Amino acid sequence: MLFSCSKRLLKKAKLNHISVTEVSDNVPTGATSEIWFRKISKNADTLESIAKLEKQIDEDAKKTNLDPEIKTVDKSKFSAKLVVKPVTKKYEMLRVLSRPPSLTKKDKKNGKTEINSGSRFICTAPLSHFTNVKLIDFKKYQEFQERTKGSFTDTKYVKMITGKGGDGGIRFEPSATLKGPACGGDGGRGGNIYVQADPDTSSLGSIQSVYTTNSGANGSGNQCDGKSASDILIKVPVGTHIKLAICPTYIRKLLYENKVDINNENELRKALDAYRVEMKRLPHEMLNIEPEYFMLHREKSPINDTWKFQDGLNYEKDSEEIHRIEPRFKSLKSKFRAYDHRLSVNEITYDKFPIMGIDLNKPLDKPMLLLRGGSVGLGNMHFKINNVNNPVFAKKGRNGITASFIFELKLLADLGLVGFPNAGKSTILRAVSNARPRVGHWEFTTLVPTLGTVVMPPGKSSFTVSDIPGIIEGASENKGLGLEFLKHIERSSVLTPTRELAMQIAEQFSALGSSMNIRISICVGGEDIIKQSLELQRRPHFIIATPGRFAHHIIQGNEEFVNNLKRLKYLVLDEADMLLTNTFSSDLKRCFEKLPPKEKRRTLLFTATMTDQVKSLQDSKQSNFFMYETDTLDNVAIPSTLKVTYLLLPDHVKEAYLYSILASEEYQDKSCIIFVNRTVNAEILRRTLQKLEIRVASLHSQMPQRERTNAIHRFKANAARVLIATDVAARGLDIPAVELVVNYDLPSDPDTYIHRSGRTARAGKRGEALSFITPNDVDRVHAIEERINLKMDEFDKVHDTAVIRKVLQKVTLARAEALLEMDKDNFGEQRRIQKQKRTFKKENGKSLRK
Structure with a gap:
């Protein structure tokens, strides 16, 4: 019943x-x-x-x-000015x-x-x-x-x-x-x-x-x-x-x-x-x-x-x-x-x-x-x-x-070859890939793109290269195919000439130019300056440089090297939003003084975020200035495959929560980048996690360049599954295996958050960006959420009780030992000495002027 x-x-x-x-x-x-x-x-x-x-x-x-x-x-x-924006x-x-x-509430009811x-x-x-x-x-x-x-x-x-x-x-x-x-x-x-x-x-x-x-x-x-x-x-x-x-x-x-x-x-x-x-x-x-x-x-x-x-x-x-x-x-x-x-x-x-x-x-x-x-x-x-x-x-x-x-149809290629007719694009494509375009001395552009695949050695991913049609003299004035070719460039990879990415770029250039004897010179700080000078004297086809080191070579270089720069045809400023700041202005000015005038060279600027300096160029009245916008970070700041989360916690237990997450069953095998705001925090975390038997490497400005390069190689090879870095790693690093980004210290600039988060969920893969938030970070969180037009979800895979009972004491002891080691090794002493020297010179300079 x-x-x-x-x-x-x-x-x-x-x-x-x-x-x-x-x-x-x-x-x-x-x-x-x-x-x-x-x-x-x-x-x-x-x-x-x-x-x-x-x-x-x-x-x-x-x-x-x-x-x-x-x-x-x-x-x-x-x-009056034609600005092309296929996807704005x-x-x-x-x-x-x-x-x-x-x-109203009544309406919803x-x-x-x-x-x-x-x-x-x-x-x-x-x-x-x-x-x-x-x-x-x-x-x-x-x-x-x-x-x-x-x-x-x-x-x-x-x-x-x-x-x-x-x-x-x-x-x-x-x-x-x-x-x-x-x-x-x-x-x-x-x-x-x-x-x-x-x-x-x-x-x-x-x-x-x-x-x-x-x-x-x-x-x-x-x-x-x-x-x-x-x-x-x-x-x-x-x-x-x-x-x-x-x-x-x-x-x-x-x-x-x-x-x-x-x-x-x-x-x-x-x-x-x-x-x-x-x-x-x-x-x-x-x-x-x-x-x-x-x-x-x-x-x-x-x-x-x-x-x-x-x-x-x-x-x-x-x-x-x-x-x-x-x-x-x-x-x-x-x-x-x-x-x-x-x-x-x-x-x-x-x-x-x-x-x-x-x-x-x-x-x-x-x-x-x-x-x-x-x-x-x-x-x-x-x-x-x-x-x-x-x-x-x-x-x-x-x-x-x-x-x-x-x-x-917007061409999908990892690398796009753009240049005038008879510039050698088809020759490069035939030499490095399985494509077979016609090669000849023609003064007209191809009409359709040609795709080829570069087969890499076992263990490395192959990639596609394309000859992009459309560039002829006057293309920016809409001659020839006009501006239609631009949509095929939208998806081509952009090279980022920053210090940490020089080796990464050199590997790609070597793969493309190995059969053509392409000469490359890398000029970045922290490397042997004499060796770099010898490479520059060999008249390389491509120079990948940071502004400070390149300016140093121009000032100290011999007359032959400086004269060779007058033959330069293309100048590329990648991460232009950063290079156009006051930080690099003096170095860039020294470089530009020795380069050909702007009428005799083609200058290309690439940026993912629009700053006031970049907008000032856009608003300039230069008749030959051409601008092209594609899917920028302002539009697709956070990809749909990226999960954005936060964890609210007190500042003094950050290390304990971080270790609990990294050692958990879900994350113990995942590749992770942890971003901090200060070099000292990076070093403390690296030593602490090492004592807790986490395979870890660090990347920050106080490391010698050789150690920085080794850290990147170890992380790419999975010898270290965790990389602790300052914002020197926030831009451009392409490591597809990264599955988790942790903002251990929340950045003050929302654009920096976007660049950090961009280290994961790349090329359609899934990833997660977790931010540690203290009560003092609330305003920063609101600014970031407004910038990315997305609310962060609360991270719920770690529990307070488990952290306090199981790992807090263990992590606190490891951190204390790490601090003792850093004190014993005089970490940061060299930087303090340099700072004192700068202060002394500044003060003496003022007294002499008086």
Whole structure:
């Protein structure tokens, strides 16, 4: 008896959790249908009238991808300088015109959300974000296809249309009564459209211009559902970027009306950047404070027109006949506006597209849903409810959706070779990789990129090299292929000439230039200066240097070396945001005085973060200044594969918690970098962890260069699984095996946090950045979270009781022994002496001037 009662209660509980749009499978019971109808009735009581709901539907149809509002400007207001930004920062690109009002507690209690409230973000974005110059200047695009003979396509405009859902069936079982039990099945689902990055596909040439899926079949009798339509899968090359598009024909017409010469590509680009597209946006699922998605429009029928009737009856014309056959339909129709409204809200939830597009930069195991087909219409078998005897009606299937996209292939290569025609790019590619491009003395650029793989010795990863097409004299003025080649450079690796990375760069150069006798010279502090001078006198092809040591060689070097520098063609400043600070200004000035004037050399600056010094260059009025922005850290500061956590703890137990984490079962085999703010902290931690039998190395400015290099090599070879470092290791170090970064001391600059965290979760791999936070760090945490636009999660894998009972005493003893050793070894004595000398010279200099 008790068991039977429990089963009834369980069944009742399950029925009570049925949602408004969750219908039962075929052969629904009367109890299930009744519970479902009660849910719908309850929701209907809190909704607006049908007229107001339809008004909201009409408003949502405006300013979407199918009905954009484009704000034009006069040609005189076009930007004077052409700045190319194929993928820009979202919050600089967007201008928010209006925000949805914040929901009150009462609204949330009544079930209102940012989606079903009807209020939307209204934003504008440049028209260039929704199109491509190739698609507008179609004549140039056709010429390119003819010259490449269709062998390579890197841009494609694609229109997609998904099918409608099938209508529900209206059927009755044979019966001696009026109509007999209703048995009409549900309609079939409309076809979906999926996309998948495929490593075996190399071009967008096979992509069709239009994809259309079929509609689902209507439901039939005997409670049989209609057949769902087949889905479409579009396979694209790895490296494809997909963004929302506006019809090129519509844009061309608009430009023509505003007298923009589309054959003048510079004028065309300026117009596309100046015109603004006003559209509705939706917020992120978790963070409702900023726009995250474009709102796609799906045609929605009026609520009164979502019903289908038997024998071709029409509600507007035959309402009296319908009410005569089934008197309860009028009440039922009013209640079911809750069902239709919920379906509309569900469609808004998944009919959206990321503002920054979809970047398919790695193969996908499972296809990604791009557009969803129409959902099914309900058969009349579901309406045996509320004493309805003759359900001569069913629900129509929902409409499909139409949207257009631009597919752009951005070359995925670890190293991109960029240079003028006849500069030797193809020769290098043939020499170092398995690619076989044609080699010759031509004065024109190649039209398509050539990819090759450099096979490394066993134990080292192979990498890809590409000859990037497009560079000719005047390319920055849009000659030749214009600026289209830039998208293929976006993904090429950037060399970072900093002291700690010199060896890493030299290894890559050696791999690429071993068969060509390329000479390389590395000029960094801490190494034998005489040996470096001899290397510089051999006229190397590439000099990798830090500003201080290179300036020293220029000042102390012989006349022949200084004269050779006058032949320099390219000057690269990597980590330009750091090099342009006052720290390096005097050294850079000495270097520039001996280099060729800027008119006779090409200067390239690379930076991941925009500082005031870099912006001043951007704002300068130099006619030959060209700027290109790609996915910067301001836009994708924290990759999705990186888990960001924090641990709040007192300052004096940091070592104990750190050891507990490193020795735990989850982290005991993981490679880890621990960042500290001071060299003394790095040395204390290294010695403490060594005494606790952790394989550890350290990297900081008070170490001789040879020890620093050995520490990097030990860490890369996993001889040390933990590297304790100051910010000398925060930029550029590429050690793919790093799985955990610990901010033992939180940095004061949020950008430094980004650079530190960037040592893990590289190239699509997963990683974790854990920050130790003391009560004094709260303001720093808020600044970092605001900068990365992400909240840190609390780290919950270590417990206070375990630390205090098991390791606190052990770690405290090891730390005391480490401090005694450092005192015995006079750690930091040399630095104190140098500081005293500088102070003495400074004070004596002041007295002499007086």
